[in-house]
Amino acid sequence: MSASPARLVVLVSGSGTNLQALLDACGESGYGAEVVAVGADRDGIEGLARAGRAGVPTFVQRVSDFDSRAAWDEELARVVEGHRPDLVVLAGFMKLVGEAFLAAHGGRTVNTHPALSPSFPGMHGPADALAYGVKVTGCTLFVVDAGVDTGAIVAQTAVAVSDDDTEATLHERIKGAERVMLVDAVGRMAREGFIVDGRRVRFGRTADPQ
Numbered sequence: 001m002s003a004s005p006a007r008l009v010v011l012v013s014g015s016g017t018n019l020q021a022l023l024d025a026c027g028e029s030g031y032g033a034e035v036v037a038v039g040a041d042r043d044g045i046e047g048l049a050r051a052g053r054a055g056v057p058t059f060v061q062r063v064s065d066f067d068s069r070a071a072w073d074e075e076l077a078r079v080v081e082g083h084r085p086d087l088v089v090l091a092g093f094m095k096l097v098g099e100a101f102l103a104a105h106g107g108r109t110v111n112t113h114p115a116l117s118p119s120f121p122g123m124h125g126p127a128d129a130l131a132y133g134v135k136v137t138g139c140t141l142f143v144v145d146a147g148v149d150t151g152a153i154v155a156q157t158a159v160a161v162s163d164d165d166t167e168a169t170l171h172e173r174i175k176g177a178e179r180v181m182l183v184d185a186v187g188r189m190a191r192e193g194f195i196v197d198g199r200r201v202r203f204g205r206t207a208d209p210q
């Protein structure tokens with residue numbers, strides 16, 4: 001990516017605490033990125049309010065406003081493209097992006113998932129980890145592909161499960177780790193660049209890990 005701040009488009013569906021962490025980091029000199037737009041698949045969420053308070057333009061694309069999921073996906077890809085992103089960050093965006101989106105933004109779209117991939121993909125990472133009885137779970141940042149939480153892994157952080165955890169307490173603890181991981185990894189992607197080599201992701205601009 002270039003010497004000017006990397007342009008981030010962030011997509012959200014909920015409370016937007018991960019978005020807030022990015023907005024706060026982007027306000028620090030030397031972070032190397034700026035949030036140029038925030039998009040959502042629904043109205044009335046705190047994530048959009050956070051963007052509004054930060055003076056960042058927002059857009060909403062509801063699946064129900066389109067004839068098909070594919071039409072929604074194409075329009076989402078087009079609107080995101082209009083903001084000329086270097087990186088698209090799905091931060092609690094509760095929709096799978098489709099073919100058109102990946103054709104336009106694949107390779108520069110990352111998603112954060114509240115489990116340690118490849119364990120517990122899908123919508124219920126913390127609950128599934130708790131039900132399985134694992135003692136360690138965590139969060140994963142990955143480059144989005146056509147699967148469900150299957151993309152090449154950029155960063156992971158482990159989080160211990162406590163005996164008295166509920167889904168809510170565990171998810172809250174994971175989200176704390178997730179925000180730190182997201183800010184750190186997105187900043188490095190912005191400042192150092194990154195290379196996706198099969199399933200391996202490396203920071204930096206040269207293919208050679210030496």
Ligand code: GRF
Nearest residue numbers: 014015016017018092112114
């Ligand atoms: C995060 O744990 C994310 O991984 C999951 O939903 C949560 C979103 O939290 N998909 P927030 O909206 O960033 O507060």
